[in-house]
Amino acid sequence: MLYIIIxxxxxxxxxxxxxxxxxxxxxxxxxxxxxxxxNCMLENGISLIDALNVLRHDDSTRMVNLLAHHFDxxxxxxxxxxxxxxxxxxxxxxxSLCLLGIRSDDFNQALEDYEYMVELKxxxxxxxxxxxxxxxxxxxxxxxxxxxxxxxxxxxxLLQEY
Numbered sequence: 661m662l663y664i665i666i667x668x669x670x671x672x673x674x675x676x677x678x679x680x681x682x683x684x685x686x687x688x689x690x691x692x693x694x695x696x697x698x699n700c701m702l703e704n705g706i707s708l709i710d711a712l713n714v715l716r717h718d719d720s721t722r723m724v725n726l727l728a729h730h731f732d733x734x735x736x737x738x739x740x741x742x743x744x745x746x747x748x749x750x751x752x753x754x755x756s757l758c759l760l761g762i763r764s765d766d767f768n769q770a771l772e773d774y775e776y777m778v779e780l781k782x783x784x785x786x787x788x789x790x791x792x793x794x795x796x797x798x799x800x801x802x803x804x805x806x807x808x809x810x811x812x813x814x815x816x817x818l819l820q821e822y
Contacts, residue, residue, distance in 0.1 A: 671726045690723035691751040692778045699771040
């Protein structure tokens with residue numbers, strides 16, 4: 661992982677995982693970051709094409725850069741906007757919400773809804789993870805206390821044998 665980060669090869673890792681169908685968390689993360697940046701630009705009055713060009717040439721976030729690149733290329737090839745959202749690198753929930761936003765003529769609200777939905781999913785995952793970690797910690801403390809009592813009671817058991 662250190663090599664991938666230092667050599668800036670996250671996109672290669674993502675493409676490799678995508679070909680093997682193991683990129684669901686990366687898809688959600690990259691799409692979420694893409695949506696946050698795109699929505700910020702659209703709210704400030706930047707057109708979609710200009711926002712995609714900015715995201716496409718921004719090297720600070722390489723996965724967002726890859727998404728913007730593919731999205732922009734699909735649009736430049738003349739594909740309909742609704743069909744361009746059905747890209748393999750986008751999260752499936754993003755595609756559904758964007759189609760709903762296009763049909764209701766409120767694309768920005770669809771982007772905000774996607775942000776909110778991902779944050780809710782992350783909150784649920786973190787709550788479950790913290791519950792599991794808490795249970796493991798309680799079991800560890802119980803094991804330590806039990807072993808401590810066993811060590812304290814060992815001399816008494818040895819005396820009872822004589």
